[in-house]
Amino acid sequence: MTRIRSAVAAVDRRSFLTATGAVGISAGIGLALGAGGGSGEAAAVPDAPTASAVPVPRAPLPQTPAGTATRAVPARTTLETVAAPRDSSAAFRRLGDGPGWRRVVRESLAAPRAGRAARRTVLSSFVQLTDLHLTDVQHPVRTEYLRSQGVSGWRPQEALTVPGAVALIEQINAISAGPATGEPLAFAVTTGDNTDNNSRAELDWYLTVMSGGRISPNTGDSRRYEGVQNSGERLFWHPEDSRRDTDKQYGFPPIDGYLEAVIRSVNSPGLRLPWYSTVGNHDSLASGAMADRTGYLAEFAVGARKLYDIPDADAKALAKILAQGSMPGGDELIDLLRRSRRSMRSVTPDPGRAPFGPREYVSAHLDPAYLGAGPAGHGYTSAHLDSDTLYYTFPMGENITGISLDTTDRAGHFTGSLDTTQFNWLKRTLKEHRDGYVVVFSHHNSWTMTNTRPDPARPGEGRHTGEEVLALLNQHRPVLAWVNGHSHRNSINPRGSFWEVSTASHIDFPQLARIIEITDNRDGTLSLFTTLIESAAPHRTDFDDLSQTGLAALYRELAHNAPGSTTAPAGKLMDRNTELLITR
Numbered sequence: 001m002t003r004i005r006s007a008v009a010a011v012d013r014r015s016f017l018t019a020t021g022a023v024g025i026s027a028g029i030g031l032a033l034g035a036g037g038g039s040g041e042a043a044a045v046p047d048a049p050t051a052s053a054v055p056v057p058r059a060p061l062p063q064t065p066a067g068t069a070t071r072a073v074p075a076r077t078t079l080e081t082v083a084a085p086r087d088s089s090a091a092f093r094r095l096g097d098g099p100g101w102r103r104v105v106r107e108s109l110a111a112p113r114a115g116r117a118a119r120r121t122v123l124s125s126f127v128q129l130t131d132l133h134l135t136d137v138q139h140p141v142r143t144e145y146l147r148s149q150g151v152s153g154w155r156p157q158e159a160l161t162v163p164g165a166v167a168l169i170e171q172i173n174a175i176s177a178g179p180a181t182g183e184p185l186a187f188a189v190t191t192g193d194n195t196d197n198n199s200r201a202e203l204d205w206y207l208t209v210m211s212g213g214r215i216s217p218n219t220g221d222s223r224r225y226e227g228v229q230n231s232g233e234r235l236f237w238h239p240e241d242s243r244r245d246t247d248k249q250y251g252f253p254p255i256d257g258y259l260e261a262v263i264r265s266v267n268s269p270g271l272r273l274p275w276y277s278t279v280g281n282h283d284s285l286a287s288g289a290m291a292d293r294t295g296y297l298a299e300f301a302v303g304a305r306k307l308y309d310i311p312d313a314d315a316k317a318l319a320k321i322l323a324q325g326s327m328p329g330g331d332e333l334i335d336l337l338r339r340s341r342r343s344m345r346s347v348t349p350d351p352g353r354a355p356f357g358p359r360e361y362v363s364a365h366l367d368p369a370y371l372g373a374g375p376a377g378h379g380y381t382s383a384h385l386d387s388d389t390l391y392y393t394f395p396m397g398e399n400i401t402g403i404s405l406d407t408t409d410r411a412g413h414f415t416g417s418l419d420t421t422q423f424n425w426l427k428r429t430l431k432e433h434r435d436g437y438v439v440v441f442s443h444h445n446s447w448t449m450t451n452t453r454p455d456p457a458r459p460g461e462g463r464h465t466g467e468e469v470l471a472l473l474n475q476h477r478p479v480l481a482w483v484n485g486h487s488h489r490n491s492i493n494p495r496g497s498f499w500e501v502s503t504a505s506h507i508d509f510p511q512l513a514r515i516i517e518i519t520d521n522r523d524g525t526l527s528l529f530t531t532l533i534e535s536a537a538p539h540r541t542d543f544d545d546l547s548q549t550g551l552a553a554l555y556r557e558l559a560h561n562a563p564g565s566t567t568a569p570a571g572k573l574m575d576r577n578t579e580l581l582i583t584r
Contacts, residue, residue: 073174073536092251108494110581116521124397125178125517130485131505135196149319152564159262160555162217167535167552178517180529192280192443201352211372212270218263220348225259261546276379280443281408290330291412305344328412399436407444411455416444417463430476490571509559528580
């Protein structure tokens, strides 16, 4: 049963990764798709916490949840080793230990000065998790049938997002200290798309993964899996069926017991660091893209029918609409579902699949059951319930402040923007912290913030693009970096007077998170060290090992072999492990 007890809002869910700047397509409607921007009247916006004058205090370590077995995990980063194919010519490429990625010094914004390593002091060190996409693969609103328009339209690894995310938490806990400075990591921050289908069950899974406890990654029938992987539809990998299907043509193996294993309970130790949460479009909108105001998709999500297959003509038309983001209200999908009632199959209904809205998102974070290592609310306070906003500030260390934005638009669409109320709040907040340093966090990156569609619920409220945000941030010298996700690929770019750091997802290969250490070199420059990390799952897999750890390893290998998967998400060397110099 879900621990989330607050009211359900009438927005909904799922995943179709086709973004401008995003990689491929997801199994539903919008891995890159958008919404959920928060805004209220200016006077109602929660007061920004004042940056602490001392390093971030550490919360007490959470107790290991009952039934959670601890295991030895090496403190491994991608500087040492990276998962790589043992035989790149094989149809299904098995992974093993590959060479690490060296650190690259980037000098676009400042020249490195000799002796800085001996002089530097650490201002802040933290880890960024992004695009976890914890996925209920049995959710009725998912649009897996769009795979008929391209093999990248459904991910074979999606049923393993929960054990994969837990293995990432285990790795972060094992590292504990920054690899560049040796100083302890102070906190973690997510940069959105924590869930995939905007469902209450997924929100519970995400908060439990982060704070610690037992997760049952299953909805509907508590005894069996009810999704596309035992549907008989040959578009999808059927691991327990010897007959040919699309993925077996790519070498995907038969694995007896797989579907029973993927719905089995998983234990998370929870982060042993304080952590903050940033919202993404999949945490806010139906399928990460649609602001269904009719309530139809919300009702369909909890119901007893699911669509597994549609005519090619319908799939082609819907895929085109979704790729263009031209259905922010979800009308075309709703029309398809209404027309296809006779083609649907029965599934077990589940109220846990109901969508959640912004207020429920905040309420869940405030629930003491999800406190973990703290802080209470993980960035959100009861003031956010009153103002209906999802942005805030938080202390990152001595004289450095984090600003967490909400870049999604409640009117719908997978691309992002800021409403005028939040944009003006950002202006004021930057001025208030002009005597310190600032790091901005968001889900969308600058080049995917192009949505200027007004919200019908907020007539007269303008929308502001990534270009406008870049211009604003460049007016304020305290800004050191803008850290984000959404595009599912590593990309680091100089932006005038600061760095924009985008990190790959943890659902698509190579499944990464990023440690960032900020140092003052005491010579007029600062350094931002970025170091990518994988999960703690072993690189080598065993198809007979369906333990929690074995499933996490399989998650990575399936992602590497997913049809349509490329090396592009890893970025170039200059986008991975770096030292980013900046003048201050």
